[in-house]
Amino acid sequence: MNDLIASSATFGVVLSLIAYGFGVLVKFHFHKNWLNPLLISVVITMSVLSVTGISYDNYYKSAAYLSYLLTPATVALAIPLYVQLERLKENVVAILCGLVAGAVTSMGCILALAAVFKLSHEEYVTLLPKSITTAIGMGVTAELGGYVTITVAVIVITGILGNVSCDFVCKMFHIVEPIAKGLAIGASSHAIGTSRAMQIGELEGAMSSLAIVVSGILTVIGASFFAMLY
Known part of the structure; x- marks a missing residue:
C-alpha cells in the first residue's frame, strides 16, 4: 500500500479534500462551533493513515500541492x-x-x-x-x-x-x-x-x-x- 501511495501524485490531495468536505457538511448540518471542519478532517486523515498503515511521509508527498497554496492563501x-x-x-x-x-x-x-x-x-x-x-x-x-x-x-x-x-x-x-x-x-x-x-x-x-x-x-x-x- 505504501508503495502504491508513494507513486501516486493525487492520493493525499483527494483524501484531504474529501475529509475537509465531510467536515464542512457536518458543521453545516449541526451548526456547532466545536465541530470545526479542519479538526474533523485531521481526525479522518489520521484515522485513514493509521488503519491503512500508510506512512505520513508518503501522504505528505502526495498532498504537497495543497501545501503550495498556503502562502498565497495567507x-x-x-x-x-x-x-x-x-x-x-x-x-x-x-x-x-x-x-x-x-x-x-x-x-x-x-x-x-x-x-x-x-x-x-x-x-x-x-x-x-x-x-x-x-x-x-x-x-x-x-x-x-x-x-x-x-x-x-x-x-x-x-x-x-x-x-x-x-x-x-x-x-x-x-x-x-x-x-x-x-x-x-x-x-x-x-x-x-x-x-x-x-x-x-x-x-x-x-x-x-x-x-x-x-x-x-x-x-x-x-x-x-x-x-x-x-
Missing part, C-alpha cells in the same frame, strides 16, 4: 484589510499596542510553561511560534533549532482551538468591540481563527488579517530574544 487575507484601511488609520496606535501585547504574552506564556514542565531548549523554541501562521512559524523554528514538524502540529492545534473557542472567550470577557475581537482572534490563532473572524463580521476579519501579519513580524523579531531566556 497573502490573500490582505484584501479585507485594504477594504478597512481607513479604520486601521484611525486606530493605529491602539492596534499596534494590542498586537505587541499579544505577541509578548504568547511567547511569555511559553517561557513560563517551559520552566514549569522543564522542557529542553529545542522543545521550548519549537513552541514559541505557536500563534503565528505556519508559513512563518516553520521558518522561525528552523532558525532557532527546534522541531519543525512539531511546530506545524502545534500551530494547527492552536488555530483550531482559537477558531472553536473565540466566541465563548469574547462573551466571557465581554469583548464586544469589533476591532478588539478581530485583533485578539488573529493574534492568538492566526489564519484558522481568522476564518471564524470573517464569519463574525467584515471588520473583525480585516483586523484579524492584520494581526496575522503584524504578529508574525513581531514574533520573528521577539523569538530570537525569548530564545535566549531559557
Whole structure:
C-alpha cells in the first residue's frame, strides 16, 4: 500500500479534500462551533493513515500541492484589510499596542510553561511560534533549532482551538468591540481563527488579517530574544 501511495501524485490531495468536505457538511448540518471542519478532517486523515498503515511521509508527498497554496492563501487575507484601511488609520496606535501585547504574552506564556514542565531548549523554541501562521512559524523554528514538524502540529492545534473557542472567550470577557475581537482572534490563532473572524463580521476579519501579519513580524523579531531566556 505504501508503495502504491508513494507513486501516486493525487492520493493525499483527494483524501484531504474529501475529509475537509465531510467536515464542512457536518458543521453545516449541526451548526456547532466545536465541530470545526479542519479538526474533523485531521481526525479522518489520521484515522485513514493509521488503519491503512500508510506512512505520513508518503501522504505528505502526495498532498504537497495543497501545501503550495498556503502562502498565497495567507497573502490573500490582505484584501479585507485594504477594504478597512481607513479604520486601521484611525486606530493605529491602539492596534499596534494590542498586537505587541499579544505577541509578548504568547511567547511569555511559553517561557513560563517551559520552566514549569522543564522542557529542553529545542522543545521550548519549537513552541514559541505557536500563534503565528505556519508559513512563518516553520521558518522561525528552523532558525532557532527546534522541531519543525512539531511546530506545524502545534500551530494547527492552536488555530483550531482559537477558531472553536473565540466566541465563548469574547462573551466571557465581554469583548464586544469589533476591532478588539478581530485583533485578539488573529493574534492568538492566526489564519484558522481568522476564518471564524470573517464569519463574525467584515471588520473583525480585516483586523484579524492584520494581526496575522503584524504578529508574525513581531514574533520573528521577539523569538530570537525569548530564545535566549531559557
